[in-house]
Each structure stands twice: as structure tokens, then as C-alpha cells.
Amino acid sequence: MAGFFRQLRFKEFDISELSLSSYMLTLNQPNPPFIALPVFPSRFFRHQSMYINTKAGISKPEDLAGKKIGIPEYQMTAAVWQRGILEDEYGVIPSQVQFYVGAIEKVESDVQRISKVPHSLPEGVTVTAIQKGQNLSEMLANGEIDAIFSASQPFSLETSENVARLFPNFKQVEAEYYEKTKIFPIMHVIALKRDLYQAHPWIAKSLTKAFAQSLDIAYEALEERSALRYILPWLEDHVIEAKRLMGGNSRWWQDGFAENKHVISKFLDYHYRQGLSQRPFEAEEIFAPNTLESFVM
Structure with a gap:
């Protein structure tokens, strides 16, 4: 941003x-x-934001060991959660993969993406900046990298048969993760x-x-039944579902x-x-x- x-x-x-x-x-x-x-x-639950090349031999998260993973920035919050989840839940540690950093999509300025804040790297972790003119979305579709961990969805998910989500049933996986950990990242x-x-x-x-x-006001808008406050046709069903899974006190999003x-x-x-x-x-x-x-x- x-x-x-x-x-x-x-x-x-x-x-x-x-x-x-x-x-x-x-x-x-x-x-x-x-x-x-x-x-x-x-x-945001971040299992749904892990994408793979379908020809890279990845059928489960554990298969990411030894693979090349593209990320916009090593330090970005989404990637921190995703690496942590990959290690805690599936046993793949950051030093077992190679990270490639850069823009998800092609950018007009054609410059390399840099971290917003300087940082160090731990011993054993490899992070390589992609070249000018490259972007992670195309690299994933072409097989130059094996996966992308990001916040945004790569456009190649819609345009290439070689790109898919690591977790096709991400909603179920994320719900099970929440039930196990009580963590909404x-x-x-x-x-x-x-x-x-x-x-x-x-x-x-x-x-x-x-x-x-302001959070009280947001909840009031979600629970308004006389007219939909947001352009979601089954808003009430989603609210009921979120409460059932995450809302012990009827609030699934808490500050x-x-x-x-x-x-x-x-x-x-x-x-x-x-x-x-x-x-x-x-x-x-x-x-x-x-x-x-x-x-x-």
C-alpha cells in the first residue's frame, strides 16, 4: 500500500x-x-493465498520442501504468517525452500520491488530478487518458480491451467485451523x-x-435485516456461519x-x-x- x-x-x-x-x-x-x-x-486467513504450479509435483503442503516460492516481500505480514503456518502445521521450515521476491504482476515502471523497511535474514534462508521485467505470476505459470505466497491473487490463477491453489478446499482448511488454534491472523x-x-x-x-x-456500528450494519447493507446476497447466512465457528460471544472480529x-x-x-x-x-x-x-x- x-x-x-x-x-x-x-x-x-x-x-x-x-x-x-x-x-x-x-x-x-x-x-x-x-x-x-x-x-x-x-x-485474513492465509491458506487461501498460497498458489502452486500444478506440474511442480506438489500435492500436499509438505511437498513444498526444496521448492522455489515467490513472495512480494520477505518481511510482509501475510508471508510471515504463511511461513509460520507451513512450519507449525506441516513441518516445512524456511531454510528448506528458496524464496524469490518481486512484483506479483507486471508493472509499468519495470523496477525491482524493494522492502518498505530494511531487515536482516536468518542464517540458512535464501532470498533472491527476481530480475527487472519479471513478475511472479508469469514465473509461476511458466514453471520458473513452484509456488507463490502472497496477499493478493496472481492473475495467472485465472489465465493458466498450470496454476492452482495449494488448498482447493481452503475454507474447510482455514475453519479447521481456527478451531485448532483460535487464531484469526x-x-x-x-x-x-x-x-x-x-x-x-x-x-x-x-x-x-x-x-x-466503530466496530459496534459495523456489527449493527451486518445484523440489519430490513435491507442488505452490503452487496452480498446471502449476507445473513455468512454472518450465522461466522458466529457458529468463531463467535463465542457473537463477535468473530474483535479488537x-x-x-x-x-x-x-x-x-x-x-x-x-x-x-x-x-x-x-x-x-x-x-x-x-x-x-x-x-x-x-
Whole structure:
């Protein structure tokens, strides 16, 4: 996202949405420029965003050992989750594959994609930038790489018979993953400039309360039955299904620290094990201290 790049490189905004992984990388700096709120505007199960070349001899996740996997950036949040899931659930560790980084689709500027935030790599992990003029989607279809882990869907899924999802039944797989782990992966956080927070700490608490109220409004819109608020013809059925699987308190999407500590802790473990965080972090460390209490309205 362009907004992420502008904030991470130029710090243009007092308050912004940020990639969780990119935010964590800023905490490696001697004077971290941002501090996060336990507000999570983007969450996504990521099994469905793993794509394979159907001729690469991959019939199950374990077959990815020894393969070439394309990713837009090594540090991106989606890829951190996907590598972690691949290791935890299927026993394939990052050092067993070769990563290739670059644009998913052809870009007019024809430049190599770079990481939004500089980072190191762990020993044994191989990451190679693809060449100018190449893109991961075409490379997957052509068999130059064996898989893509991404946030977005490669166009070649629609245009090439050689491209398919690693998990054709991804909805079932993701539901089983949630039932096992109770993890609905967090992608983004809301972050403040740290100097703003230090000067006016009340802003963090007030914003967290405001986001809690906005989530209430979002749920009210989903549960409106007199007319559909969103252009989904079977919206009610999806809401019922999500509640049944994930909504122990009728809320399948929750902000707040306590409600998400287990999700954050798992991500922080992945981030450190994958060589991105310079030290292990506790979940409490990464948020404004005055936002750790619950603000569910």
C-alpha cells in the first residue's frame, strides 16, 4: 500500500494504519518512531493465498520442501504468517525452500520491488530478487518458480491451467485451523507517532475507545435485516456461519489486547524465528500501555 510506504519512509502522518510486520521492524530501531494500538483493521486467513504450479509435483503442503516460492516481500505480514503456518502445521521450515521476491504482476515502471523497511535474514534462508521485467505470476505459470505466497491473487490463477491453489478446499482448511488454534491472523495495526503519544498519551486511549465504538456500528450494519447493507446476497447466512465457528460471544472480529494476545504472541514468535525481530518481544511491549485494558462497548 502506498500509504504504508509513505509513513514508513517519510513519517507523513500522525496516525496511520500499518502492516504488523513492518511496524515490528520499526521496533528494531534505537528510537522507534511509532507505537501501536490494539486495533486491527485487517485480518485474513492465509491458506487461501498460497498458489502452486500444478506440474511442480506438489500435492500436499509438505511437498513444498526444496521448492522455489515467490513472495512480494520477505518481511510482509501475510508471508510471515504463511511461513509460520507451513512450519507449525506441516513441518516445512524456511531454510528448506528458496524464496524469490518481486512484483506479483507486471508493472509499468519495470523496477525491482524493494522492502518498505530494511531487515536482516536468518542464517540458512535464501532470498533472491527476481530480475527487472519479471513478475511472479508469469514465473509461476511458466514453471520458473513452484509456488507463490502472497496477499493478493496472481492473475495467472485465472489465465493458466498450470496454476492452482495449494488448498482447493481452503475454507474447510482455514475453519479447521481456527478451531485448532483460535487464531484469526492479524495483518494490520493502527499506529501513532511515538513523540505524539509521549506528549499526549490520552490520544491513544481515546482513539482505541473510538475504534471500539466503530466496530459496534459495523456489527449493527451486518445484523440489519430490513435491507442488505452490503452487496452480498446471502449476507445473513455468512454472518450465522461466522458466529457458529468463531463467535463465542457473537463477535468473530474483535479488537482489544486481551482478546488477541494469543494471536499477537504467535505472530511475534514467527517474526523472531524468521529473523525479522532482533529480539523476542512480549505482546504487551508493542502497544501503548494505556490501551491494554478492554474497551469493548
